[in-house]
Amino acid sequence: MARILVTEDDHSVRSFVLRALQLDGHETLAAEDGAEAMDVLAREEGAFDLLLSDIQMPVMDGIALARGAAGVWPGLTILLMTGFAHQRERADGLDAVVHDVVPKPFSLAQIRAAVNDALAAKLRRTAA
Template identity: 45%
Template sequence: MATILLADDDAAVRDLVKRALSSEGHTVHVTQDGLEALDYLAGNAATVDLLVTDVDMPQLDGISLAEKALVLRPGLALVLMSGFSDQLDRAARLRVRRLLSLEKPFTLEQIKQVVRSALT
């Protein structure tokens, strides 16, 4: 199973995603925003298999977080979540082999499926 870093400023989404992915056997490290996630990555990048992040967060948004995360861990798999489909268009500039997106709201089964796809 994978080690997943989750970054979302919405507590309800964090709880939902953590429950869904933990039930699949993954280890999920939860952060409340992009800065906290980047701080975690700075010391643990080699152990993270997948970054699941909200796109719209204060201070450091999910696209900027993804760009910085890829510097620390090239080849990192990414799942971007957003309630606004136009925000996901910004992800096109990311140079990443494994990038998937998920529009909010989503179900437990949808997040599990997207993560399975991102990890294969």
């Protein structure tokens, strides 16, 4: 299964997503904001199959995190989440960096499907 870094400042959403991914057998690590996620990525030398991050967070938001992570680890697949339409629009210019943006609220099935889609796209890219 995949190794996934989940970055979400809302504890209940973070816990929900972690449980959903662990149900599918994925190995997960968590960060509360983009700065902490960059620290985890650096410590782990970018060894993740997927970075799943909220967009709106304190300290460093998901857009800055996506740009920073992609600059250092260009092969990292990135999936963003947001409950704010204007935040989704901010991510539109990141098509080369971000696989997709998942709207909140989402169900267990929706987040699992979005993650599986992102991981499948990563496999297709590496196989090509």
